[in-house]
Every structure is written in C-alpha cells, then in structure tokens.
Amino acid sequence: MLAPSVSDDSRNNVTDFVVKKGNGIKGLAESGLQSVPKQYIQPLEERMDMLSIMTHEFIPIIDMSEGDYLSVEKAICDAAEKWGFFQVINHGVPIDVLENVKEATNRFFGLPAEEKVKYTTKNSGTLNVRYGTSFVPEAESSLEWKDYLSLFYTSEQEASAFWPKECKEQALEYMKASELTIGRILDALMKGLNVTDIDAKKSSMLMGSKRINLNYYPKCPNPELTVGVGRHSDISTITVLLQDDIGGLYVRGIDGKGWIHVPPVSGSLVINVGDALQIISNGRYKSIEHRVVANRSKNRISVPIFINPKPKDMIGPLPEVLEKGELPIYRTVLYNEYAKHFFNKAHDGKKTINFALIDINNFM
Numbered sequence: 001m002l003a004p005s006v007s008d009d010s011r012n013n014v015t016d017f018v019v020k021k022g023n024g025i026k027g028l029a030e031s032g033l034q035s036v037p038k039q040y041i042q043p044l045e046e047r048m049d050m051l052s053i054m055t056h057e058f059i060p061i062i063d064m065s066e067g068d069y070l071s072v073e074k075a076i077c078d079a080a081e082k083w084g085f086f087q088v089i090n091h092g093v094p095i096d097v098l099e100n101v102k103e104a105t106n107r108f109f110g111l112p113a114e115e116k117v118k119y120t121t122k123n124s125g126t127l128n129v130r131y132g133t134s135f136v137p138e139a140e141s142s143l144e145w146k147d148y149l150s151l152f153y154t155s156e157q158e159a160s161a162f163w164p165k166e167c168k169e170q171a172l173e174y175m176k177a178s179e180l181t182i183g184r185i186l187d188a189l190m191k192g193l194n195v196t197d198i199d200a201k202k203s204s205m206l207m208g209s210k211r212i213n214l215n216y217y218p219k220c221p222n223p224e225l226t227v228g229v230g231r232h233s234d235i236s237t238i239t240v241l242l243q244d245d246i247g248g249l250y251v252r253g254i255d256g257k258g259w260i261h262v263p264p265v266s267g268s269l270v271i272n273v274g275d276a277l278q279i280i281s282n283g284r285y286k287s288i289e290h291r292v293v294a295n296r297s298k299n300r301i302s303v304p305i306f307i308n309p310k311p312k313d314m315i316g317p318l319p320e321v322l323e324k325g326e327l328p329i330y331r332t333v334l335y336n337e338y339a340k341h342f343f344n345k346a347h348d349g350k351k352t353i354n355f356a357l358i359d360i361n362n363f364m
C-alpha cells in the first residue's frame with residue numbers, strides 16, 4: 001500500500017495542531033481524516049505483524065477471592081515469573097469505582113482543546129500534571145496514536161489544587177480503592193522471593209510513589225500503519241491497568257517472538273511487572289514488552305496506575321534474593337536517573353533496562 005504523501009508544510013501543520021495547540025491526535029482523528037498523516041507511519045519493523053499474533057496463548061486470569069489464599073499467592077508469583085502479565089478478577093476494587101474513572105477519562109478528553117491545553121507541563125504550573133500526545137514527540141521519529149493525561153500523586157492537597165476537576169475525584173478514588181489489592185499482590189511477590197520483613201526502605205522501593213495515566217486512543221483510519229503505543233516495558237514495580245471493552249493490548253509471548261492479546265474481561269484489572277521489580281528481584285520477575293494497536297472503528301481508553309519507587313530511592317537486587325550466592329545481574333541505580341533515561345527517548349522495547357545491567361565484561 002502506498003503511504004499517503006504529505007508535504008513538509010502540512011507536516012508542520014499537523015504537529016502544530018496536534019502537539020502545540022493541544023488538539024491531540026483525538027482532535028485530528030475527529031477532523032474527518034481519511035488516512036494517517038506521514039508522521040504517524042511507523043517503519044515496517046515497528047508495525048504489528050498480524051501473523052505474529054499467538055491466538056492459542058493466554059496470560060493467566062487469577063481469581064483473588066479464591067478460598068485458599070496460599071494458592072492465589074502462588075499463582076501470582078508463577079504468573080509474574082513466567083508471563084510478567086496477568087489479569088485479576090474479584091480483586092476487591094468496586095466495579096463502580098472502575099466505571100467512574102472510565103467515565104471521567106471520557107469526560108476529560110471530551111473537553112475542547114483550549115481547556116485540555118491548560119494541563120500541558122508548560123501551562124499546568126506543575127511537573128506533576130501533564131497532558132500530552134504520543135510519548136516524547138521531541139525525540140520520536142514517528143508519533144504514536146494516543147493522547148494522555150499523566151498525574152503524579154504527591155498529596156491530596158496538590159491533587160485538589162492542580163488535577164482537572166473533570167477527573168480528579170474519580171482518579172483519586174480509584175487509586176485509593178486499589179491500595180489493598182496492590183498491597184496483597186506485592187506481599188505475595190515478596191514472599192515468593194523470601195522477603196518477609198518489609199521495612200520502610202523496602203516499602204518505599206516497592207510502592208513509594210504512584211502515577212496514574214488516563215489514555216485515549218481515538219479510532220484510526222490505518223491501524224496497520226501506526227501504533228497506539230510502541231513496544232516498551234514499564235519502569236514501575238507493578239502496573240495496574242484498567243482497560244475498556246475494545247481490546248488492542250498485546251504482550252510479548254514467552255518465546256520472545258510472538259504477541260499475545262490481552263482480552264478485555266469485564267471487571268478485571270491487568271497487572272504487569274515493571275523494570276523496577278525485575279531489577280529488585282534480580283530478574284526473577286519479568287517486565288515484559290507490550291504494545292497497543294489502535295482500532296479502526298472505535299475509540300479506546302485505558303487507565304494504568306504505575307506503582308513506583310520514590311524518585312530518590314536507590315534500587316537494586318534485594319539482599320534476600322542474593323543470599324544463596326546468586327550473582328547480581330543489575331547494579332544499584334537512583335530511580336530518578338532510571339526514569340529520566342526512560343523519558344528521554346522514544347519507546348524502544350526492552351532496551352531501557354540495559355541502563356542498570358552489570359556489564360559482565362567488566363569482570364573479565
């Protein structure tokens with residue numbers, strides 16, 4: 001298929017309209033676009049090859065209300081080791097809390113551009129509130145078909161003062177209502193590493209800070225040419241993701257080649273291991289590459305909560321994990337440095353974690 005040709009002039013116009021004026025890709029998609037503009041066309045190797053989808057593989061679905069809690073904990077650890085991704089049902093977060101935050105996401109993105117643009121980092125008056133599009137447009141050679149609002153939680157007061165009123169309460173409610181579930185999952189994962197004493201330092205490394213994103217993927221005339229989100233792994237310890245019923249999230253299969261769809265399951269939450277937990281567990285738990293394919297006929301939303309170390313925390317393999325003589329694969333890094341490294345470049349699959357890899361050549 002021939003790529004639509006777009007002159008340099010209209011290329012600048014697109015960037016201006018989508019990125020600078022705050023219309024987002026949603027604004028452009030709604031302008032009656034027949035094909036994706038040139039800057040959204042991904043190189044062949046970054047487009048989803050439909051033949052690589054493994055239709056017979058599924059990530060586990062874990063029922064957290066099952067009577068025998070030991071077996072739930074074991075299922076969580078097994079899934080985090082093998083797949084790096086699983087879904088949980090009967091997780092204890094009330095369904096109406098989930099519905100409300102989805103509604104709030106649609107309400108925020110339904111605002112006119114001149115309202116949304118108030119929440120770009122430049123305009124919001126805080127680094128902790130960021131409305132944007134794609135991932136890092138300044139550093140990307142092709143853009144992603146996605147708009148987002150990213151909210152870094154510091155306190156109720158700050159959220160009250162700076163988060164958009166269209167979604168503030170619902171986002172806070174979702175974060176609060178999921179705390180217990182997150183604690184249970186992290187506890188189970190730590191038990192699996194023989195870590196039973198979670199002191200203040202460990203607790204900070206595991207869940208010292210939180211970021212919630214509201215993602216909007218408008219329908220796309222050529223989903224085969226672009227990406228909703230390019231291949232990446234999260235830099236969290238764990239991510240809790242709420243998705244709507246559209247689908248389009250794919251995770252890398254355990255063979256490292258194919259892609260597995262994460263089917264929307266009503267009322268479920270998708271949990272995945274991030275790079276910070278892969279580092280802390282010295283590679284036992286896997287932070288798996290994933291991506292989103294945009295939809296031709298429907299808009300999609302998702303709401304991930306990234307559970308992170310505190311920016312000032314030093315993270316590295318826990319002593320308990322190395323107790324029996326296992327050699328560390330990762331060095332200890334300042335989490336803020338790690339995050340900066342991630343946010344300074346385009347999405348690039350699993351490459352971010354090389355930043356913390358111990359170069360074995362140094363020992364030879």
Ligand code: OGA
Nearest residue numbers: 215234243249292302304
């Ligand atoms: C992310 C992500 C997946 C989705 O925001 O890091 O991978 O389904 N999102 O939106």
Ligand code: NI
Nearest residue numbers: 232233234290
């Ligand atoms: Ni992700």
